[in-house]
Amino acid sequence: MVRKWCRGVSSTFILDRSIEVKRPLDEVFAYVSAFERIEEWDPGVARARKLTPGATAPGTKVLIEMRSGLELNYEFVEVKPESLLKMSVQSRLFTAQEEISFKRLARGVTEVRYIAEFDFRQPLNLFTRLYPRGMQQLADATMDGLKAALEDANPLPSGSRIAELGDKLLLPGAWQFTRRGYRSARRDWLPISADLRGRHVVLTGPTSGIGRAAAEWLAARGATLTLVARDERRARELIERIATETGNDNLHLEVCDLSLMADVISLVDRLKDAGDAIDVLINNAGALFNEREDTSEGLEKSFALLLLSPFILTEGLKPLLAARKGGRVINVSSGGMYTQKIQVDDLQSEQGTYAGPVAYARAKRGLMILTEVWARRWEKDGIVVNAMHPGWADTPGVAESLPGFRKLMGPLLRTPEEGADTVCWLAAATEAGKISGEFFLDRKPHLSHVFSHTQETELERAQLLRELRHFRNDTFYRDGGGTEVAGSKS
Numbered sequence: 001m002v003r004k005w006c007r008g009v010s011s012t013f014i015l016d017r018s019i020e021v022k023r024p025l026d027e028v029f030a031y032v033s034a035f036e037r038i039e040e041w042d043p044g045v046a047r048a049r050k051l052t053p054g055a056t057a058p059g060t061k062v063l064i065e066m067r068s069g070l071e072l073n074y075e076f077v078e079v080k081p082e083s084l085l086k087m088s089v090q091s092r093l094f095t096a097q098e099e100i101s102f103k104r105l106a107r108g109v110t111e112v113r114y115i116a117e118f119d120f121r122q123p124l125n126l127f128t129r130l131y132p133r134g135m136q137q138l139a140d141a142t143m144d145g146l147k148a149a150l151e152d153a154n155p156l157p158s159g160s161r162i163a164e165l166g167d168k169l170l171l172p173g174a175w176q177f178t179r180r181g182y183r184s185a186r187r188d189w190l191p192i193s194a195d196l197r198g199r200h201v202v203l204t205g206p207t208s209g210i211g212r213a214a215a216e217w218l219a220a221r222g223a224t225l226t227l228v229a230r231d232e233r234r235a236r237e238l239i240e241r242i243a244t245e246t247g248n249d250n251l252h253l254e255v256c257d258l259s260l261m262a263d264v265i266s267l268v269d270r271l272k273d274a275g276d277a278i279d280v281l282i283n284n285a286g287a288l289f290n291e292r293e294d295t296s297e298g299l300e301k302s303f304a305l306l307l308l309s310p311f312i313l314t315e316g317l318k319p320l321l322a323a324r325k326g327g328r329v330i331n332v333s334s335g336g337m338y339t340q341k342i343q344v345d346d347l348q349s350e351q352g353t354y355a356g357p358v359a360y361a362r363a364k365r366g367l368m369i370l371t372e373v374w375a376r377r378w379e380k381d382g383i384v385v386n387a388m389h390p391g392w393a394d395t396p397g398v399a400e401s402l403p404g405f406r407k408l409m410g411p412l413l414r415t416p417e418e419g420a421d422t423v424c425w426l427a428a429a430t431e432a433g434k435i436s437g438e439f440f441l442d443r444k445p446h447l448s449h450v451f452s453h454t455q456e457t458e459l460e461r462a463q464l465l466r467e468l469r470h471f472r473n474d475t476f477y478r479d480g481g482g483t484e485v486a487g488s489k490s
Helices: 025-033 035-040 124-130 132-151 161-169 171-175 179-188 209-220 232-246 261-274 301-316 318-322 335-339 356-377 396-401 403-412 416-428 458-478
Strands: 003-009 012-021 045-050 061-066 071-080 084-090 094-106 109-120 200-204 224-229 251-255 280-283 328-332 384-388 439-441 444-446
Touching (some): 025 094, 025 132, 035 045, 035 061, 200 209, 251 261, 280 416, 328 356, 356 384, 356 458
Parallel strands (some): 200 280, 224 251
Antiparallel strands (some): 012 109, 061 071, 071 084, 094 109
């Protein structure tokens, strides 16, 4: 059912529009009350920003920038959970009182009603009285957008011949990694209205850059987060900040040095002992080491942190991922992997002169191989596994490891939030849970190889798995374990 009504009286103009959606009331209210997400469903909104911390409540303020350039200042004056939102609106052209009410019509069916009373300043008040259809069309577009968002029936993501050609030609492909590539891609993005409340996400490397941006985004949408970090002080400060900003206190910390395999195995044991099923595992932790470093366990650090660690963690947590219908694994990779082939006989970069970017790229190539292997082998378990490229983002890691590159690229670098977008989309979007074994950039699958000489053989894939299991088991037994790490026979 759709009901719409408008009228103009003096300088006041009233809109009234209702929609029905097949979505539970609590999910509908949770999505709409996070009003800073209005840009997902209102085609007239360019950007929205929440100005006050905490969950939506009376006094919450949101600044909305319309595509026309007009700024709207919203303030919530009444919030009744799963029932009502009332807001006052101030702008240079009009003031308004808006009301969004929610009603359960049947099991899994909700009515959303929007009523707004506008008071236009001269001469717009005369225009709206003479041409009320224009205002009604704006309301229709907004509510139709909200209905489409809540129905959550987005098509499966697909690549394009243009993107594939750009990948192969390298320079056009590299353009996609920039902020301009991000802004071009986002024009076609669809809303993410999936409800993350009650969904358990394990995220490594959350204290800066891509990981921090992803943690903030997921927490704002109600996910239960287990943050895996090496620096306990920074992690606890982050958790306190996120809880204050989002009102989400379902945030937990696991302290672990992911470059040390004994620590990783201990982490797996703790999470398994806790027994909490995992909806999403995000292998994000990483760093580029320009000079060769060996860990206290005698492993080259790039290999240990970027490849062996996510291998042990992911295979170890497989039972917890399989326990949740539609478990997801997201591996944060890099476009650098396009330049390298996995060297299964030299995983620790011992042959020749060490080069940090090369060791990094080879490890990321290995992680892409694992992505494809896990996606194929774990399909029967209902586990979706994908990798993603954040593009060229201006993160603390880039500033520290690649200062020359950062200086050269300057304003073309993405923000951490822009780099983290595809991580968040892969973790949350309904359609992202229906495709596996892909390499994503800006919510679209891309080629995992652009050069034939980087393509590994099936024998090399098998050898890589044997080598990783050897390193894992060697660490496990040296650490005093008595049984195989879970998932090793998968």
